[in-house]
Amino acid sequence: MRRHNYLIYSLFFLFACVSCAPKVKEGYDEKTGYIGNISISGAFALYPIVVLWSEDFKKEHPNVRFNISAGGAGKGISDVLSNMVDIGLVSRDLHDQELSKGALPIHVAKDAVVGTFNSAHPNFDLLQKRGLTQDELIGIFVKGKYKRWKDIDPRFVDEPIEVYVRSDAAGAAETWAKFLGERQEGLHGVGIFGDPGLAQAIKDKRFAIGFNNINYVFNLKTKGTSDGLAVVPIDINADGVIAGNEDFYTNLDSLTAAVAEGKYPSPPARDLTFVIRSDRKTKLLAAFIQFVLDKQQQGYLLENGYVPLNESLKEEELKKL
Structure with missing residues (x-):
């Protein structure tokens, strides 16, 4: 088993990296990859696996800082729509008014x-x-x-x-x-x-x-x-x-x-979703989401209690970027 249960019971305000570091200008370096900050908040359901994804992304792009907190799906959608974070973690269907405010949902797993x-x-x-x-x-x-x-x-x-x-x-x-x-x-x-x-x-x-x-x-x-x-x-x-x-x-x-x-009813089976603002699709965010939807990262889902997306669903989500 690649991962451990301790992440699930982490304090809600645990940060994957340095949360209070100054904002770094986004960019790309041929040797060390992307540079910048990604802030994330929201659903407890996604929090453990997102911490793991961020750790793996930093191995390839060490100059990217993550600030990750759990506070519930409601906080995630509110934070991203108010520009407080880059990605909101949401574990329910989005409401029409949220979509009308510019929320762009990208499904990354199921549970x-x-x-x-x-x-x-x-x-x-x-x-x-x-x-x-x-x-x-x-x-x-x-x-x-x-x-x-x-x-x-x-x-x-x-x-x-x-x-x-x-x-x-x-x-x-x-x-x-x-x-x-x-x-x-x-x-x-x-x-x-x-x-x-x-x-x-x-x-x-x-x-x-x-x-x-x-x-x-x-x-x-x-x-x-x-x-x-x-x-x-x-x-x-x-x-x-x-x-x-x-x-x-x-x-x-x-x-x-x-x-x-599909044997377990849906709901309560559901999609787990990254929500970004449709007007803030930066290259760094796109790179991280593409990384998350990569076959290797999706392969970690089952051992951590999630259900990966099939290839056709992944292609649908990637088109949104």
């Missing part, structure tokens, strides 16, 4: 949001076998129909359902809400900032349920779920059993394969 619960839940085995239907998830996160676990299924424990959602404007929350026929504002539960915080809140509460990006649920070394977390299987055909084409939650590889093959 998914998954429902999560505490692995110490007394009905762990039953939840793995039966899963939850889309309607049951709507009853938990949107309508507040189910207050106690036994309200969903009399075989479940008679304990309150502790629902956790995101407090920040987040692509994961927007994507999960879209799967449930809602907007993020329509999700009900205790609001927690960021993917790491939401994952920890679920780990801390035995009867909790929430949602997370794949990378915050699975251990990249073992390919199993992280300690204290479990994935809520989606009973797509609502027959009360997770079997056949629905049974792909046992490890990271089988889940990412299901996302790539």
Whole structure:
């Protein structure tokens, strides 16, 4: 394995390089490659892999400085449209008003949001076998129909359902809400900032349920779920059993394969996107995005919990540059 899980739990304000260095004029040197600065902010989902991409890009272009921070997809799109950063990391569909303001989306990978619960839940085995239907998830996160676990299924424990959602404007929350026929504002539960915080809140509460990006649920070394977390299987055909084409939650590889093959619903499977301003397509930004879409860099995605783009999709995105 090329990479380690420590990046996922980095502090939100970690910079890949020197964040407070003076702005360097953009240029190109035949010996050392590109010169300049690239500032990036946004989605927690993309943050770990973007740090890795920036490190690899600097090996070829050592005079490029990166300033990278995670703060949620909402911050990423806001920062790029206000010219505070060069690239916004976005993990949801763009809104019409964002496109009208000059946002140019370039898809760089795919992943998914998954429902999560505490692995110490007394009905762990039953939840793995039966899963939850889309309607049951709507009853938990949107309508507040189910207050106690036994309200969903009399075989479940008679304990309150502790629902956790995101407090920040987040692509994961927007994507999960879209799967449930809602907007993020329509999700009900205790609001927690960021993917790491939401994952920890679920780990801390035995009867909790929430949602997370794949990378915050699975251990990249073992390919199993992280300690204290479990994935809520989606009973797509609502027959009360997770079997056949629905049974792909046992490890990271089988889940990412299901996302790539379209077996896992979309949403909550989704595109992960670099957003730049259409009027700021500099040569340096184009070079970095082309680097990210290169076959070698895309090849790192699966081992880090993401799904790469196929060749035809990559060509479509490259044409935008």
